[in-house]
Amino acid sequence: MEVEGPLDDGYSWRKYGQKSIHGTKYPRCAQRNVQGCMATKQVQRSEQDPTVIVINYRGNHTCIMVSSAVLPSGSQENKEPNLSIIPQQQSAEQKPSDLLMNLRAGLRVLTENLDQPSLASSFHYFPSTSTEKMEDQVFSSIMIDNNFAENLTCPSYVSPAASDTTYLSASPSGGNSFRGHPNVASFGTEINDMISPVTSAANSPTFASLNFPFDQFHILDSQNFTFHNPPFP
């Protein structure tokens, strides 16, 4: 897939580390936003299902998206980092790339404010490792797609195995957005505990579905998410 680059999510990332995580077969790649903002990205292959790629986004973006497809016009915004906040009125229609189409196909997440108390957004979480802890400032998105896997920069991620299914999911956990919100806060720290039993019992061994109310940030699609969090401390 020769779109803008591997797994382009609207930002430019530079890989700065690859570590073998204890108890996992696959290494975890760490990527940092090249624009110098605090956001980092971790990419790891799922233990349970090697076709599952787990992507953790950490921290807040203080930069703008750089992907050519993201900003329809006048993408000259600012080349300087740390200046602008991501515009929050992004719409999923702004990225007409094939990649986006694929992503959107599996996307389950649309967040809302807690103003609407009963709102529960559905998303899928693919458990990755037993030891993995979902930290503050993290939400993960997981996608399975052979096209994506081919384009991941971690060499070990390249998978000849084909899966014609595209999954994408996102799960916020902890972080500024959720601090102080009882429901989500507990979810953030105990995510694996919560997920595991569901996973073992569920029909699908690869992921569990959860519903919970989101708070304060939007994930309109995987390439086009917006944090409304306060700045990274």
Add this chain to the structure above:
DNA sequence: ACCATTTGACCGTG
């Protein structure tokens, strides 16, 4: 030559 990635080392945290 420049730039991105790789990879071992280093550092912080629990």
Add this chain to the structure above:
DNA sequence: CACGGTCAAATGGT
């Protein structure tokens, strides 16, 4: 001390 995250020199590609 173990583990995970980041740094930075080395390496490879363009």
